[in-house]
Amino acid sequence: MYSLAEENYLKAIYKLSESNDDSVTTNAIAEVLQTKPASVTDMLKRLADKQYINYVKYQGVNLTERGAQVAISIVRKHRLWEVFLVEKLEFKWDEVHEVAEELEHISSEKLIDALDRFLEHPRFDPHGDPIPSKKGVFSTMSFKPLFDLPIGYVGQMCGVKDHTAVFLQYLDKLNLNLGKEITLLERNEYDNSLVIRINGTDVVVSKEVAKNILVSDKNV
Amino acid sequence: MYSLAEENYLKAIYKLSESNDDSVTTNAIAEVLQTKPASVTDMLKRLADKQYINYVKYQGVNLTERGAQVAISIVRKHRLWEVFLVEKLEFKWDEVHEVAEELEHISSEKLIDALDRFLEHPRFDPHGDPIPSKKGVFSTMSFKPLFDLPIGYVGQMCGVKDHTAVFLQYLDKLNLNLGKEITLLERNEYDNSLVIRINGTDVVVSKEVAKNILVSDKNV
DNA sequence: AATTCTATTTAGGTGAGCCTAAATTTTATT
DNA sequence: AATAAAATTTAGGCTCACCTAAATAGAATT
Numbered sequence: 001m002y003s004l005a006e007e008n009y010l011k012a013i014y015k016l017s018e019s020n021d022d023s024v025t026t027n028a029i030a031e032v033l034q035t036k037p038a039s040v041t042d043m044l045k046r047l048a049d050k051q052y053i054n055y056v057k058y059q060g061v062n063l064t065e066r067g068a069q070v071a072i073s074i075v076r077k078h079r080l081w082e083v084f085l086v087e088k089l090e091f092k093w094d095e096v097h098e099v100a101e102e103l104e105h106i107s108s109e110k111l112i113d114a115l116d117r118f119l120e121h122p123r124f125d126p127h128g129d130p131i132p133s134k135k136g137v138f139s140t141m142s143f144k145p146l147f148d149l150p151i152g153y154v155g156q157m158c159g160v161k162d163h164t165a166v167f168l169q170y171l172d173k174l175n176l177n178l179g180k181e182i183t184l185l186e187r188n189e190y191d192n193s194l195v196i197r198i199n200g201t202d203v204v205v206s207k208e209v210a211k212n213i214l215v216s217d218k219n220v
Numbered sequence: 221m222y223s224l225a226e227e228n229y230l231k232a233i234y235k236l237s238e239s240n241d242d243s244v245t246t247n248a249i250a251e252v253l254q255t256k257p258a259s260v261t262d263m264l265k266r267l268a269d270k271q272y273i274n275y276v277k278y279q280g281v282n283l284t285e286r287g288a289q290v291a292i293s294i295v296r297k298h299r300l301w302e303v304f305l306v307e308k309l310e311f312k313w314d315e316v317h318e319v320a321e322e323l324e325h326i327s328s329e330k331l332i333d334a335l336d337r338f339l340e341h342p343r344f345d346p347h348g349d350p351i352p353s354k355k356g357v358f359s360t361m362s363f364k365p366l367f368d369l370p371i372g373y374v375g376q377m378c379g380v381k382d383h384t385a386v387f388l389q390y391l392d393k394l395n396l397n398l399g400k401e402i403t404l405l406e407r408n409e410y411d412n413s414l415v416i417r418i419n420g421t422d423v424v425v426s427k428e429v430a431k432n433i434l435v436s437d438k439n440v
Numbered sequence: 441a442a443t444t445c446t447a448t449t450t451a452g453g454t455g456a457g458c459c460t461a462a463a464t465t466t467t468a469t470t
Numbered sequence: 471a472a473t474a475a476a477a478t479t480t481a482g483g484c485t486c487a488c489c490t491a492a493a494t495a496g497a498a499t500t
Contacts, residue, residue: 024478025478026477026479027476027477029476037477037478037479038478038479038480040478041478041479041480042479057478057479058477058478058479203476
């Protein structure tokens with residue numbers, strides 16, 4: 001068994017090692033968990049003792065097999081609960097995160113299996129992120145940032161990189177949801193903004209926005 | 221905000237004061253929470269400081285308005301989650317308790333409102349216990365122990381007093397679920413066991429069992 | 441009313457998970 | 471290579487929620 005705090009550390013380390021393949025630093029963890037580096041060092045020692053992480057003083061950490069399993073199971077629970085909230089309880093995609101942060105710590109395996117069945121084994125969450133299987137396998141998704149596509153490309157919106165409510169609400173305003181067809185019409189050389197067509201309407205999105213929208217990649 | 225431990229204490233005090241209208245004793249709380257009386261005294265001081273309980277040394281405690289609100293909201297969450305588990309995730313009624321013990325501490329009010337709507341505002345949980353409204357009002361149920369009814373009475377099973385898995389599983393074996401029609405045929409004077417008819421089959425139930433089965437009371 | 445038994449509280453201690461301030465190690469810069 | 475800056479760890483402390491052992495209050499018994 002692991003405590004709430006331990007679960008949150010493991011999840012944080014997992015997320016950090018996803019984006020950056022080097023070992024994860026103390027400060028980065030402190031930043032994510034909104035705590036102090038000294039507190040992180042404290043916990044890292046405990047997690048290392050329990051064999052959840054490999055920890056070398058001053059050198060950062062990475063998860064052991066055991067630790068990764070725990071982290072992935074939390075990600076699985078988080079994303080399944082998000083699907084539940086959106087599909088069944090009619091939450092909007094910008095409203096699910098905080099609640100799922102609590103629900104992900106419910107321990108019952110029977111519960112999560114039943115939930116998965118009830119939701120008919122969804123493979124992606126409401127933001128397009130893949131839901132790992134019980135065994136920890138992710139559907140590989142070959143999604144690309146809208147920003148990286150060539151002019152003329154027609155694709156489907158499949159995910160977001162930024163999960164903040166403010167970004168998601170902005171996409172709502174643009175009428176952009178998961179599954180929507182997007183046509184890339186023009187690239188403005190000056191500021192790298194893009195003109196895209198959604199539902200027959202042309203809109204301009206900034207570089208920042210285009211980098212955070214993921215579209216299906218049919219190997220363009 | 222209140223901690224997990226605080227919530228569990230408030231719920232325990234609430235449950236204890238339901239069954240016994242005097243003030244609740246330290247030992248009784250320790251017993252329910254499987255902890256030591258000294259730890260209870262510790263927490264009682266903190267809860268009294270925070271105005272959740274009225275506490276007089278050596279005299280036991282009872283909940284303040286504030287404390288009762290918290291306790292009732294936890295009961296509401298617990299019972300709604302139990303309905304969810306049984307109705308949607310196909311849990312059996314003897315399997316829901318432990319999981320609901322965890323789920324009841326999820327704080328989001330929006331979540332619980334949405335869940336209540338999703339479940340179509342159930343008024344009773346899978347054991348027949350009333351689900352308080354958001355404002356803390358319980359449907360008054362005039363259920364009586366099967367044991368207290370007169371011979372010849374025909375009623376519906378509406379609840380149980382014992383919530384243990386072993387008791388519930390025994391009822392399953394007798395084919396006794398919520399809503400089932402029960403006819404009271406005979407009372408054995410020697411050991412106070414009863415003969416009842418369920419689905420056309422006559423079965424004998426002991427005094428202990430009959431006292432833990434609640435049936436609808438049409439003012440017999 | 442005195443005594444015994446039981447319930448409760450106090451005193452003092454523990455670990456988890458956090459903190460600040462100071463020390464140390466690593467990295468970056470000159 | 472020496473030094474400055476940044477990252478990390480150590481030291482020492484805090485609160486919460488628990489513990490045991492000892493003290494005390496209240497209830498029951500004689």
